[in-house]
Amino acid sequence: MTCVIVDDEEHALAVIQHHLKQVPNVQVVSATTKPLEALQLINSQPIDLVFMDIQMPEISGLDMVRAINGRSKVILTTAYSEFAAEGFDLEVVDYLLKPISLPRFLRAVQRAMPTQPAVASESIQEPSQEPLENDYIFVKTELKGKMLKINIGDIDYVEGMKNYVALHHNGTRTLALLTMKAMEERLPSKQFIRVHKSFIIALPKIIAIEGNQILLKNTKADITLGDTYRSAFHERMRKKLIQ
DSSP: OEEEEEOSOHHHHHHHHHHHTTSTTOEEEEEESOHHHHHHHHHHSOOSEEEEESOOSSSOHHHHHHHHTTSSEEEEEESOGGGHHHHHHTTOSEEEESSOOHHHHHHHHHHTOTTOHHHHHHHOOOOTTSOGGGOEEEEEBSSTTOEEEEEGGGEEEEEEETTEEEEEETTEEEEESOOHHHHHHHSOTTTEEEEETTEEEEGGGEEEEETTEEEETTOOOOEEOOHHHHHHHHHHHHTTOOO
C-alpha cells in the first residue's frame, strides 16, 4: 500500500511515519509539509492512502480532500474535533485526533484496507496494554452538522431504530445517523458482537446469559439472542467457558 503524509508540522509527520512501521507492506512515497506539492504527486501517480492534516497555512486539508476527489483514500488528522462533521461528509476513511495513539492509528489503517480484511486483522496487532477507554468514535447525531465523540469503552450496546441507531453509553442514549451494518464495521470485533438484527453488545459488559436473554451491566435492557446470530455468539462464549 502506497502512502503520502501531509502535515505542516515535522513532528506530526514523524509520529505517523513511526506508527506506519508497525504496518506491513506499506511504502511511504512522500512525507511533506507542502500540501500543494503533495497534491501534484497524488495527481501524477496512484496513491492508495493519504494522511492529511486539516489546518495548514497553504491550503486546508478539507480543500485538499475535495481536490483529490476520491482518487486516494484519506485519513484526516487534526488537534481539533470541530472539523469531524465536515470531514465525514467528504467520506474520508477516518478522523484521528492528535495526539494519535498507536491502537487508534492501526484501526484507522485497517479501515483503509477493505480488500484485505483477513490479512489486516492478522498482521496489524493492537497492543494489549492500551486501554479500550482511550479509543473513541465520532457519530453523526440527529442534529444537522453535529458530531459527538463517544469513548468505545463507555458503550454498553447499540440498538437499531429504523433510520437511526441508538448508542447506549454511561447511562445515556445517543441517536446517530448510522445503520447497524456501519456500526458493526466501526466497532472493534474483539469487544463487540451482533446478537440480534437490532442489537450489538459489548462483550465485557455481559454479566449473565439466561437462555436467549443476555444481561448487561448498567442496563435493564431486554437483549434477546436472535436465531441468525446464535451460533457465532455461542462460539465466542464457548472460548470463555470453564467446565
